[in-house]
Amino acid sequence: MARTIMHIDLDAFFVSVEQALNPELRGKPVVVGGRPDRRGVVASASYQARGFGLHAGMPLTTAYRLCPQAIFIEGSFHRYRDVSQRFMTILADFSPYLEPVSLDEAYLDVTGFESIYGSIHQMAVAIKQRIKNELGLCASIGIASCKVVAKVASELSKPDGLLEVARGNERSFLVPLPVAKLPGIGKKTERMLDGLGINTIGELSIMPLTALKSHFGASGELLHRSASGIDDRKVEPPTAAKSISRETTFGKDTRDHSLLKATLRYLGERVGSDLRQRGKQARCVTLKLRYADFTTITRSHTLSQSSDTDQTIFDTGTKLLKGELTQEKQPVRLIGIGVSNLAEPDRQLEMLDTSAQRLEQLNRTIDRIRKKYGFTAIQTGRTLPLKEIFPETDEGYTLQTPSLSR
Numbered sequence: 001m002a003r004t005i006m007h008i009d010l011d012a013f014f015v016s017v018e019q020a021l022n023p024e025l026r027g028k029p030v031v032v033g034g035r036p037d038r039r040g041v042v043a044s045a046s047y048q049a050r051g052f053g054l055h056a057g058m059p060l061t062t063a064y065r066l067c068p069q070a071i072f073i074e075g076s077f078h079r080y081r082d083v084s085q086r087f088m089t090i091l092a093d094f095s096p097y098l099e100p101v102s103l104d105e106a107y108l109d110v111t112g113f114e115s116i117y118g119s120i121h122q123m124a125v126a127i128k129q130r131i132k133n134e135l136g137l138c139a140s141i142g143i144a145s146c147k148v149v150a151k152v153a154s155e156l157s158k159p160d161g162l163l164e165v166a167r168g169n170e171r172s173f174l175v176p177l178p179v180a181k182l183p184g185i186g187k188k189t190e191r192m193l194d195g196l197g198i199n200t201i202g203e204l205s206i207m208p209l210t211a212l213k214s215h216f217g218a219s220g221e222l223l224h225r226s227a228s229g230i231d232d233r234k235v236e237p238p239t240a241a242k243s244i245s246r247e248t249t250f251g252k253d254t255r256d257h258s259l260l261k262a263t264l265r266y267l268g269e270r271v272g273s274d275l276r277q278r279g280k281q282a283r284c285v286t287l288k289l290r291y292a293d294f295t296t297i298t299r300s301h302t303l304s305q306s307s308d309t310d311q312t313i314f315d316t317g318t319k320l321l322k323g324e325l326t327q328e329k330q331p332v333r334l335i336g337i338g339v340s341n342l343a344e345p346d347r348q349l350e351m352l353d354t355s356a357q358r359l360e361q362l363n364r365t366i367d368r369i370r371k372k373y374g375f376t377a378i379q380t381g382r383t384l385p386l387k388e389i390f391p392e393t394d395e396g397y398t399l400q401t402p403s404l405s406r
């Protein structure tokens with residue numbers, strides 16, 4: 001059946017949330033990511049800042065060199081998460097067929113909705129208007145017969161854009177665009193394609209499938225279909241997360257075991273409380289470390305029995321950390337911990353094991369107190385060294401990268 005799909009993406013999301021709150025920031029080069037003398041990268045740059053060459057992923061120090069007059073903001077992930085929820089609620093008012101993709105991006109299946117709004121174009125105008133009125137933000141919207149073309153269209157229309165690709169024009173719309181505009185084509189693929197003399201999506205679409213497969217393996221076919229404007233993926237409701245993780249970069253590389261363990265404990269508690277809030281248990285715990293030279297490793301351990309307690313997550317993480325730090329390694333730049341293989345709790349097993357039951361009870365009590373009085377209202381001895389280093393809020397410690405710290 002012929003479908004109509006919208007792709008909606010907010011413009012310069014983190015920055016625009018800050019500008020909506022503080023009128024003094026409007027119309028100026030603004031960067032969210034951190035102070036320019038700190039380590040880290042640009043998370044979001046205002047369109048004025050982009051005029052100076054700034055973009056997401058650029059080291060803050062480079063951003064400062066290119067545009068010292070920019071206003072650098074640390075930001076707050078909680079703020080962006082709250083606005084994101086309100087954004088998704090607005091979209092859900094327009095169509096129940098909603099697929100959130102990230103905090104500021106979603107697909108909406110609007111097939112047949114023209115009868116309500118006059119046209120799909122008018123429906124998109126109404127969506128943009130509500131987002132502007134209620135959140136003070138600009139959204140860019142692409143409309144097409146499939147996801148990939150809708151996404152390319154919204155991106156191309158930015159900022160504050162609205163672009164509709166008429167049915168039947170998918171191919172001719174894509175043909176002249178550079179390959180980098182196609183979702184899924186990163187820097188590496190772009191370079192490989194450039195080496196093959198392929199620069200536009202049109203050139204990519206007429207490359208023989210066998211050649212694409214020999215260069216890109218299984219994803220060759222997907223590339224061919226996307227480049228031809230063929231995409232039958234449905235707009236689907238969000239699936240439950242397959243893993244939960246938290247990580248942080250230190251202000252200075254460190255070998256300090258007590259700081260590493262304190263941070264691991266804190267991040268593990270954040271993972272644990274998220275896991276319990278979702279009513280899940282995990283079978284696998286993963287430690288992530290990035291060393292001073294940016295070498296990044298992950299080490300995983302599968303538990304004999306799934307668990308949702310902070311103690312198990314931390315104990316397993318600590319064992320993995322010990323195993324890693326025995327060899328003389330470089331100082332650590334980033335530490336993270338995550339859980340995966342998520343499943344519903346196995347109640348029967350728990351009934352047999354009273355010590356596991358007691359731990360679980362303890363965790364639930366801590367969760368309740370934290371919900372009422374803030375995350376740092378209860379602290380385990382292990383995390384106390386963090387008190388000296390990081391500012392506290394009701395949401396927890398403000399780590400090195402507040403715009404990304406959940």
Ligand code: TTP
Nearest residue numbers: 009010011012013014015043044045056057104
């Ligand atoms: P994007 O939609 O990719 O970027 P944007 O909204 O800032 O700008 P655009 O107008 O081009 O859509 O990402 C949404 C938010 O996600 C962004 O505001 C900040 C965050 N983000 C990061 O934290 N790191 C990143 O590398 C990117 C790309 C985004």
Ligand code: MG
Nearest residue numbers: 009010011104
């Ligand atoms: Mg965006």
